Amino acid sequence: MNVTTLTDQYLRERLSKGTRDDGRDLFSFRNISIEIGKIPHAEGSAEVTFGNTKVLAGIKLDVGEPMRDKPDEGSMMTGAELLPLAHHTFDSGPPSPDAVELARVVDRGIRAANMIDVKKLFIEEGKSWNVFVDLYILNYDGNLFDSSALAAAAALYNARMPKYEEGKVVREGELGKLPIGNLSTSCTYAKIGNSILLDTNASEEIFADARITIANDEQFVRAMQKGLSGAFKAGEVDMLVEKTFEKSKDLRKMVQSTRGE
Amino acid sequence: MRRLVLPGDIIAEKPLRLDHTIVEEGKTCSTVIGIFDEEKNSFIPLEGLWYPTPGEKIIGIVEEAKLNTDLIDINAPYKGLIISKFSETSLAGGDIIEATVKELDKTGTIILSRPRVLFGGKVLVIKPSKVPRLLGKQDTMIRQIIEKTKSSISVGMNGLVWIKGGDSDMATKAILRIQDESHVPGLTERISQMLEGKE
Amino acid sequence: MEKPTLITNGKRLDGRDQNTLRPIKISVNPVKNAAGSAYIEWGNNKIVSAVYGPREALPKHTQDPDKAVIKCRYTMAPFSSLEEHGRPGMNRRAIEISKVTKEVFENVILRDLFPGNEISIFVEVLQSDGGTRAAGITCASVALAASGIPMRDMPYAVSVGKAEDTLILDLDKIEDNYSSADMPIAINPRTQEINLLQMDGELTPDDVHRGIEMVIKAGEVITKAQREALLAPYEMTSEKYKASI
Known part of the structure; x- marks a missing residue:
């Protein structure tokens, strides 16, 4: 059982007044924290919390073959684990469709924004760096999309770049940073009745009719995903895209500040 | 003397009959985190599960309403069951109810028994071991909260608390604070300060 | 890599002597959704453990009408090692460790109280540096105590091994890779019963005897870390408690 169970009636009453059970207005994020470098064994890591939602992102780099269609670039792969320890409804076993969707949406945000400068990950003919982004959900209280995207961004932004010397990967010692292009983050909104709200917690998320994730960097929308069985109107999407550019400034600032920028 | 003890700690060199303890090789050991009071021969668990006793009030959420029986999620190891022929209230999945523990079957x-549907509002889950503190001596603590916030509140011994109307945000804050600080002396005073808006 | 000399002049590679544990730090309830949880940093190991239940055992055929069934899942994050990216989820090693961990807790949880139920114990290794099963058991023990699930004892575990003809306590990754023996052991501290025992390599009967003694001795330090973590939320008041009566 979640810590709070709202009734439909209670939630709608509150939303119609423009407030939420935890005291936020409709377009506010919960308290967000970022902790960098929690897993020194990984090339990069970041633990992000959105309220009680907790996500750990870990970055690993290995030497492998480039993708066949991109022989002069490095590659990247994103995985997400909805760990059964994070919520009573998460099962052990192969990744659920929810976990696969989460990984793919976060992956698209990173890839489309060229967050990793993959051209610089080419080593030699037939060899390039593969970047593994793994998202570990440690406690679920809603909005895994934005918390995971932020954790991935912060982990990549601070990741070490291992060296490849005489056929061996050197992961320790004097290392540079993973080459980063644009910084991309996401904002996810849920539609409940006639209200639209940002960053839902678990007790709100149950009532969501429709969901939309918008990932962007400073200039462009980079990835979007509508989810659940409800729908959005064109005007609502316009409004939310605009909102996302406004909201994402703070998210990018938070990531930049982890490097003291 | 009162002492904080952990699972496995020997609390007495002789066998004692106490809840939350076991006797092994003639010695009494605690099985959970708790406070053992040697003089009063009492053991208060600080973390723990709810063990139902007939007559207790609970709050539950209807999981499945069937023709003859209703299954109730009461956030406990076992499901609550309402046998429809003994009840005049008809229930639907998702309903929040207040009911009384009638008996535990084998x-x-x-x-x-005696289910009553609670309309609207919300349910907060707290640790069952903290419910007595939330109620207070002769229900003084919970009455204070209801009086000051003007919320309707129903507390289940299973740790589910239903809240509706009034300053439900303040009521929520007070309840969660009691859960977190139940063991810190001077709680009643701090909560009343909080409800008076003096913090 | 060539086998390094693991002990020189009585000192191990990281400066410890044969009986010294790595630093252990434990905190409680990092996973808010769980009935109880704990986080342990043991040397460079970082592990989170969470407990759910007792709850109805599902699927139903896993139920035991007389007592609770214990389910355990030990896994390692793909980014947990200093080497290459690992595969997420369960492999044969993880399945075995999950099983022996489960059996440790079957021994101490008062299962008779919850027939038909399951208690799930999750151990997630976020960073690994040797001895993760022992650290995981030590951590899960704290998570269970924090959940209020009744136990007759609070197990801890640590590994003992042999390198350069010397018994060494609490092997890290390099020692684990190059030692001549490794013997992880879990102990119920009150009764000093051995609750988990595995071993591979080469030990004399006397080594086994002395190894177990070292592990029992190490219990003082490990259980102290467990107890401090569990009492921390109540600590500031334990003195006041006495004063207030």
Whole structure:
């Protein structure tokens, strides 16, 4: 059982007044924290919390073959684990469709924004760096999309770049940073009745009719995903895209500040 | 003397009959985190599960309403069960109810009686071990919260608390604070300060 | 890599002597959704453990009408090692460790109280540096105590091994890779019963005897870390408690 169970009636009453059970207005994020470098064994890591939602992102780099269609670039792969320890409804076993969707949406945000400068990950003919982004959900209280995207961004932004010397990967010692292009983050909104709200917690998320994730960097929308069985109107999407550019400034600032920028 | 003890700690060199303890090789050991009071021969668990006793009030959420029985999620090891022929209230999935523990059957199912549907509002889950503190001596603590916030509140011994109307945000804050600080002396005073808006 | 000399002049590679544990730090309830949880940093190991239940055992055929069934899942994050990216989820090693961990807790949880139920114990290794099963058991023990699930004892575990003809306590990754023996052991501290025992390599009967003694001795330090973590939320008041009566 979640810590709070709202009734439909209670939630709608509150939303119609423009407030939420935890005291936020409709377009506010919960308290967000970022902790960098929690897993020194990984090339990069970041633990992000959105309220009680907790996500750990870990970055690993290995030497492998480039993708066949991109022989002069490095590659990247994103995985997400909805760990059964994070919520009573998460099962052990192969990744659920929810976990696969989460990984793919976060992956698209990173890839489309060229967050990793993959051209610089080419080593030699037939060899390039593969970047593994793994998202570990440690406690679920809603909005895994934005918390995971932020954790991935912060982990990549601070990741070490291992060296490849005489056929061996050197992961320790004097290392540079993973080459980063644009910084991309996401904002996810849920539609409940006639209200639209940002960053839902678990007790709100149950009532969501429709969901939309918008990932962007400073200039462009980079990835979007509508989810659940409800729908959005064109005007609502316009409004939310605009909102996302406004909201994402703070998210990018938070990531930049982890490097003291 | 009162002492904080942990699972496995020997609390007495002789066998004692106390809840939350076991006797092994003639010695009494605690099985959970708790406070053992040697003089009063009492053991208060600080973390723990709810063990139902007939007559207790609970709050539950209807999981499945069937023709003859209703299954109730009461956030406990066992499901609550309401046998429809003994009840005049008809229930639907998702309803929040208040009910009384009637008996525990052999399979561990908890038979509930006298269900009452609570409309609207929300349910907060707190640790069952903290419920007595939330109620207070002769219900003084919870009465204070209801009086000051003008919320309707119903507390289940299973740790589910239903809140509706009034300053439900303040009521929520007070309840969660009692859960977190139940063991810190001077709690009643701090909560009343909080409800008066003096913090 | 060539086998390094693991002990020189009585000192191990990281400066410890044969009987010294790595630093252990434990905190409680990092996973808010769980009935109880704990986080342990043991040397460079970082592990989170969470407990759910007792709850109805599902699927139903896993139920035991007389007592609770214990389910355990030990896994390692793909980014947990200093080497290459690992595969997420369960492999044969993880399945075995999950099983022996489960059996440790079957021994101490008062299962008779919850027939038909399951208690799930999750151990997630976020960073690994040797001895993760022992650290995981030590951590899960704290998570269970924090959940209020009744136990007759609070197990801890640590590994003992042999390198350069010397018994060494609490092997890290390099020692684990190059030692001549490794013997992880879990102990119920009150009764000093051995609750988990595995071993591979080469030990004399006397080594086994002395190894177990070292592990029992190490219990003082490990259980102290467990107890401090569990009492921390109540600590500031334990003195006041006495004063207030």
